[in-house]
Every structure is written in C-alpha cells, then in structure tokens.
Amino acid sequence: MIEHKWLQGHTVLQVRPRGKFTAEDFHQLAEKIDPIIREQGRIEGLLIDAEDFAGWENFVAMVSHFRFVHNHEKHIQRIAVVSDNPVLKFMPHLVCHFISAEVRPFPLNDYPEALAWLKNPG
Template identity: 80%
Template sequence: MGRHVRRPTAFDRMIEHKWIQGHKILQIQPHGAFTVEDFHRLAEKIDPIIREQGRIEGLLIDTRDFAGWKSFVAMISHFRFVHDHEKHIQRIAVVSDNPVLKFMPHLVCHFISAEVRPFTPGEYSEALEWLENSG
C-alpha cells in the first residue's frame, strides 16, 4: 500500500509542529525568523485543542534553529501569543544550546503561570519525559 506524504507548507518550514501523546504535548521547532503570520497560524493549530481539552499538558520548544523575529511587530505578536496561551499550558520545556535562550526560562517564570525548564539539545529525551510526567 502506498503512503500519503504530506507536503510541507511555508508555515511548516517556519514552525514545525508535532503532537505527542494525542494532543497532550505540542512540540514546536522554529526555523528562521518569526513573522506575525507564524503566530496566527500556530494559534489556528492549538486553539481548537485548548477549547476541546481546556489545556495542553506540555509544550516542548526546540530552539536550535531559532533566528529571532523578522520585525518588531513579529516580536510583539510573539509576546501577545504567549500572554494569550500560557495559562492553558502546564509545563514548557525549552531545548537550546544558546546561552541566552537557556537563561530565558528563569526570567519568564516570573511572568507566566506555566512551569518552565531549560534543557540542552543532548537532554531532549529528558525534556520530553519531564513533560510526559507532568501529572
């Protein structure tokens, strides 16, 4: 039997996403610089799940290919997206080898209700396990 292979869209190349454990954990991996449209498209992917389930247990953000924002407006859209969605996410794991991004969870935990924890790329499995066992 042939397998249907979904062709990646422009959004997929900017922010790849994959649901783990049904729709309990969302893994995202940005590629390149964020645009305003990236956050609109990401909201279209997760908002229906949040409406259905009430929350997402975990978010794994793999930032190894993160290249910042295309514009100041894109950065503001990112902050607005976080503000609108963070209360619906129990835990956030940030996988990064960038020293600034590894420090970010320690800073943002003061502004959001989700538990945030940094992991190195070599700790990817540990990050996923931490999210899967969020209780």
C-alpha cells in the first residue's frame, strides 16, 4: 500500500509505502496524481517517506513501479527521499541518470528540511 497526502495546495505530494509494493499500488497512485498533472502541468515536489520501505511483492510489482516512474518523472521537478536506510541514501545518485527531476536524500530526522526544500524550488 502507498499512502499519499497532498501538501501546499496540490503542489507537493507526500507518499509513504506500507509493506511491500504491489502492481495495484501504482495504478491507484496514478489515478490520484494524473488529474493534478493534467490540471497543473506538473507537481513541484514529491516527498517519499521511505522509513518503512519493504521492497516489492513480486517482479510484476517492480516493473509496475519502473513504468510508473517512467510515465511520471518528467512531470515532477524535485524528489526528496527521507530514510535512514543506507541503501536508499545512495538511490538519488543512481536514479539521477534516468530521470529529469532533481533528487536529494534526507535522513529521517531532517523531514522538515526535506519539505522546505520541496516547497522552495529554485
């Protein structure tokens, strides 16, 4: 399951994975954000609260995740990944070669800084 919450009048989306990702999670998330992207043209920021990231349920879920990223990354200006997981701290350095959004990791205790960074693009 992916919990989500809009911040700053639908300009920043906070997502929080709960358990392992399923293919359906990304279908449901797309249904929530696609209308906002059509209306606004883009989302200023995506805040990924990855404290509970548990991976994917199966290969289909992983492919659905990659497809979701491919279809939406061009509509997101900045991505903040909040986690103390050492593997996820390196994720922004890897994904920056594949997506156009600026991606930055933040430790869990820097959640307010991550949100401030997303709210003030520039």
